Amino acid sequence: MEAILTGLLIPLAGTAIGSAFVFFMKKEMPVLVQKILLGFASGVMVAASVWSLLIPGMEMGSIWSVTLGLLGGFAFLLAIDQFTPHMHPVGGEEGPKSHLSKTTMLALAVTIHNFPEGMAVGVALAGALNANAGMSAAGALALSLGIAIQNVPEGAIISMPLRAAGNSRWKSFWVGALSGIVEPIGGALVILLASAVTPIMPALLAFAAGAMLYVVVEELVPEASQGEHSNIATIGFALGFALMMVLDVVMG
Secondary structure (H helix, E strand, O other): OHHHHHHHHHHHHHHHHHHHHHHOOOOOOOHHHHHHHHHHHHHHHHHHHHHHHHHHHHHHOOHHHHHHHHHHHHHHHHHHHHHOOOEOOOOOOEOOOOOOOHHHHHHHHHHHHHHHHHHHHHHHHHHHHOOOOOOOHHHHHHHHHHHHHHHHHHHHHHHHHHHHOOOOHHHHHHHHHHOOOHHHHHHHHHHHOHHHHHHHHHHHHHHHHHHHHHHHHHHHHHHHHOOOOHHHHHHHHHHHHHHHHHHHHHHO
16 A cells, blocks of 8 residues: 555655746746756656556557557547647647636646546556556556656746746745646546456556657657757657666566
């Protein structure tokens, strides 16, 4: 039980750490730092999707169930982006028209994208609890740690613009940090339904991978590759990918 609770809370801690950048950085994050963090986060999420979700899913089920789950994850995030009023946390592009404040839209965007990440951790932990799933608790914790690493720049990218918009440091921190609260909630819901979802575990693992990869392709990579220092973002991607790959292999 302690390992499960730890796995659920690690990603939230990552968001809080990133949000705390607002206390010791200027109102705007330096472009170079932002590029490094965006690239690093992208690499972590891609590696986690492959080694912690897709490969275990293919080992547990058919390639067809994994493929359908992967496409379903992409479709789910695409539908949310199309029909929910929000503002992308990276780049400031607005979603559907809304009368919500910019602060609210930023928080909503992070909440939207954090929930499937929490589900991904829950699926991995549920798989570790199932002796027949072929997943280890260490591998699930590696995925949780990888998502937490990804959440550090995400938390900073939310709290820093809020501070720049005139909000206090504490308000900016709490909005950024609490945007990650849906991750342990989403993970806990999956674990509570573990017995019911076991038969479709391969598809669920792939669904979580699809949702995470959508965030990388739609949010992180485009911003990391625009403007100056894009080569630094590429180096960050390589380092993030390598770190998550090593964590998953060593801990899994």
